[in-house]
Amino acid sequence: MKTLPQSRFPILLWMLGLRWRIRVTGASMLPLLKEGEILLYNPRAYRHRSPQIDDIVVARHPISGIEIVKRVRDVREDGRVDLRGDNIGPSEDSRHYGPVDPGLILGRVTGYF
16 A cells, blocks of 8 residues: 655644645545545645656645645646546546646645644
């Protein structure tokens, strides 16, 4: 099973504003992420590089605008990013709304608390 990265000083990074947090809702990332868990993400992660395959990211849903947590499945040549949930059944992801513009990716998940 894939694991979630863990920051060395997650609470300190969050308190300094270097990490933002999001609460997991839904079952789309089971078994790795469970509903109610709090994740930290780096909003500056993709300033100078593109998302990489298998990164877990926080993104803005292209239709509803809510924040979602998904895994990067593919980065296309045109720059758009294919996002997928680990739990295929209940996941609404790029299979439903297509690859997303990188500008919708808010950051890379760096850990949890």
